[in-house]
Amino acid sequence: MNHESPLLFTARWVLGPEGVIENGCVHIAGGRILAVCPREDVPASLMEKQPGTEHRDLGEALILPGLVNAHCHAPMTLFRGAADDMELLPWLERRIWPLEAELTREITFLGTMLACAEMAAAGITCFADMYVWSNETARAVHDVGLRAVLSEGLLGFPTRSYGSVEESLALTRSFMEEYAAHPRISFAPAPHTAFTSTEEQLVQSYALSKELDSPWLIHAAETASENSRVLEMHGQRTIPYLDSLGCLGERAVLVHAVDLTPEEVEIIAARGAKIVHCPRSNWKLASGMAPVHALGAAGVTMALGTDGAASNNSLDILGEMRAAALGAKIRQMDPTALPAAEVLAMATRNGAAALRLPGSGMLKPGQPADLCVLNFAGPHLQPCHDPLSHAVYAAQGSDVCLTMVDGRIVYDHGAFPTLDYPALLEAGHEVQAHMRKVLDRKGRQER
16 A cells, blocks of 8 residues: 555654654655654644644554665575575585576566565565576566665676676666666676676676665675685685775675684775675574674674575564674673664664665655564563564564555555465465476486
8 A cells, every 4th residue: 555645653662763762653744754753742733734644553563664684685585495404515506506497587576576575574675685687576676665776696607697797797787777767776786706706797896886876795705615715716815805806895795794804804894895794594504603793893884684585594684683683692702792772773774874775774754764563562572671672682573564665555464565465375386386396306316
């Protein structure tokens, strides 16, 4: 439902720009936030200027800024649970690559639609994505109504989308220019890694990000073996190598950043690069954990990402928040490491900052109305001494009851106003049956 008329949300708590407001409200009109304040402080003049305002009292709930998933591979939702409990290389070679060989444009679109439904139901209003056939991802994002920064993964060999390095860069430029005026979708260059992308792709794509004012996304220092491979190929580890190419500036968004030396942390901080922390994916693949405490102490902006559902197996940023907070504490053996307010910032305003989306990540007058609502009526969220603590340490994606993007409701108490979920579910079952046959055939070949 697209609320053309003004809308007033009230709830037990609202996270405003200055902190939690008890018995707060968010006033929305024309897709933008007009006011965030205590319920009794809604200016009478504001109401008079906005006749016909619909009032929805959400009760025992917390209204938050829309959550930002700063790294995802949305179509890989179709591979959820198909490749568990495996090391990274066998995971790719024996499961993921054979499944990806079966992808078509329509299947890619379907996988993204499922991912968008999952993210909308988990309070995610914006995500960054890197995959093939990213124009199909864009089509799904447009239809569902989310906000996204999309990328065609740049690899130094032919893919389904391009046949050469030159074509990969030209395709990226064409997508960036095509979507430059879209209100919710933008494109950014995204080399896959420092060892799977060529030097030409790294350097020219970073120049393109500066020319067309976008972030620059890359998997970086995900594992010790990655650093070893880059060292063997280029004589430097990933971070120094990217720095030597001039690709480690303030536009750089480094995904994973698990295997970092103290000197590399300082380089990242000095250059203004951003980090996307994907704790559960990194743990599941036994890659390790990013040194978030050291990065934070150095002043590095850190966001949160889920990675793909094939390696997570969830697109739930609330779960990622809890994992990040608990992981930081055990890594440092310090219960004060990465407190709730900081990790919530990683999932909201830091994600927006990393993706260069100044209009997202906060509930603030004048900003687009991107928000989500956590239902706190469940017994696992009672009693509530601190709503931010509950959002990080106790809540989960299934506690989200409403999600709005640009003033348009995309999820509302189990309903998806912008998509036919039963039909989507049926189509997903058909794809799953086909992929099961592919995996069974691959398993017989391996025996």
